[in-house]
Amino acid sequence: MRYISGGIALGAALAIGGLATAATAVPTATPAAAATSVRGYAPSELVLTVGYGDKAATASIQRAVTLGCSSGGVGSHPDAAGACHELRAVGGKFDKVTKAPSNRACTKEWKPITVTAQGVWEGRRVSYEHTFANACALTGGQGKVFAF
Secondary structure, rough: OOHHHHHHHEEEEEHHHHHHHHHHHOOOOOOHHHHHHHHHOOOEEEEEEEEEOOOOOOOOEEEEEEEEOOOOOOOOOHHHHHHHHHHHOOOHHHHHHHHOOOOOOOOOOOOOOEEEEEEOOOOOEEEEEEEEEEEEHHHHHHOOOOOO
16 A cells, blocks of 8 residues: 555656646747747758659659758759858759750750759748759759759
8 A cells, every 4th residue: 555655656656747748848839949039041951852763753763862942052952052152142943954955965865854953942832843865964954953
């Protein structure tokens, strides 16, 4: 009987202590969210992919990276700062990045590679897809955004 009443008293003390702690807890903003709202930038967070195939829905994804431009270029992209700079220079228009003129000579081989960008650019939802004829055409016109 002594153990039962001791267990009940211990359980009650823990419950009351937990309630007191929960009542005093104040939600805080995460450092990234606080930094973004202080600077006033709209969010720009993307997932970029490169895959073999002529459509994103059927392409086999070979590589994927994240690109966060709200905080100066972060993520798993190897040149995040350069890619963000390039996107800002064209106002986030991926067509201007992937269809940039190139002096590179490529074969006319058809082995399609599709690049995609999904996410948010300056507060707007983005869903972009472009298919290159082959790997040479991809590296000739991709700029820094899809160079990973």
